[in-house]
Amino acid sequence: MRIAERRWTWGEAVNEVPEFVMLGHDDLLRAMPLVDHAHPGCYEFVFIERGKASWEVGDERFDTQAGDVFHSRPDEIHRGGFHVIEPCKFWWLIIREPNPRDWLRLTEAENRDLAETMSALPRVQHAGFQPLEAFRGLRYALESGMNLRSMAVRQAIQQLLLQITVPYSGDIAIASDLLGQFDRLIRRMETEPEWRPTVEQLAESVGISVSHFHRTFRAYTGFPPTAFMERQRHKQACRLLSETKEPITDIAFSLGYPSSQHFATVFKRFYGLTPTQWRSRSYSR
The missing domain is CATH 1.10.10.60 (Homeodomain-like)
Known part of the structure; x- marks a missing residue:
């Protein structure tokens, strides 16, 4: 029996974008097991497009709903709430943690500020639905094989990080x-x-x-x-x-x-x- 009826992932390396590790999209019709795991040297960001999901880090549990972003930090063991992900639709991005030199082609000062912002980011951030188009744009850039693909991938990741760390304040609640x-x-x-x-x-x-x-x-x-x-x-x-x-x-x-x-x-x-x-x-x- 299939658990994830609609799944898409991209884990191939992108030339000139070593910061990118993996992008995925799931539309779960049934609960899916998600046990303890970690991403060495990487952040993972999970954006809930539709539905609700919960996550556990240590003894803490975090609930998310549409428009929320949950993240895990480098090497941090995390899992789904009660070791499962409820039926929902979500995107996930895994990227290497910022370093002081030329990360995503940012300046040293920008890298430093971004690293500090990401380390202090709330575990769950309500970003609204602005990140949705950036996730879709990143997927399109990865799949298209377009000229300047590395630039498109890098810009999409930058856009996502901005929308997650500085969320849109004018978001509208949608039933x-x-x-x-x-x-x-x-x-x-x-x-x-x-x-x-x-x-x-x-x-x-x-x-x-x-x-x-x-x-x-x-x-x-x-x-x-x-x-x-x-x-x-x-x-x-x-x-x-x-x-x-x-x-x-x-x-x-x-x-x-x-x-x-x-x-x-x-x-x-x-x-x-x-x-x-x-x-x-x-x-x-």
């Missing part, structure tokens, strides 16, 4: 049932990039006002609804251009653009390259 509705919409946006609903239609589909939908969706994803949908189309466009030989016109129509010219204009505005240039670079690697 758990609404989070489930948002996840449903996001899955459709990912699988049907040609889908182009209005914000009014999206709000109506989850039964809330347009203003409340716009505000809570942005708090959850880090982007306004229309910008988020456009980013999903961009990601799908990059995948199709890099992994297939479909004509660019066909790709444009499959993503819901009225013409290949319009697609090229939007794509270049976002990436600085035309679709043809992007495809040429992908095949030349």
Whole structure:
């Protein structure tokens, strides 16, 4: 019987980013055993995307819910509460502890300040939903094989550390049932990039006002609804251009653009390259 129905991990080394060790994402439908373990010389950060989970360090127990970040320190033995993780959806990042020299290409003073901040960080920090897009961006950078991938990975880690250590103070509480509705919409946006609903239609589909939908969706994803949908189309466009030989016109129509010219204009505005240039670079690697 499968315990973790949806699991993704990336533990391969990234050139020029020795600080990165592993990134993972779990969507647990059943409780999963998590016994005593430690990460030598590394911090682990766990971000709860949906649901609740508890953690134990020594004799202390820490409860987390959506928007919270739990962390363990280098060499520290920790485990799930009662040696399990409850059904929930979460991300986890393992990185090497800061050192005084050139860590994540930061200055010596920045490294020192970050090391002090991380050592004094509360065991559980409420970061809101701002880190979610950074986790997704880090995953995309790892999987894409893009040019300057090491820079994208490094910047995503820096962004996450900032959002965790200096959390967004304007976070909005979002009901758990609404989070489930948002996840449903996001899955459709990912699988049907040609889908182009209005914000009014999206709000109506989850039964809330347009203003409340716009505000809570942005708090959850880090982007306004229309910008988020456009980013999903961009990601799908990059995948199709890099992994297939479909004509660019066909790709444009499959993503819901009225013409290949319009697609090229939007794509270049976002990436600085035309679709043809992007495809040429992908095949030349």
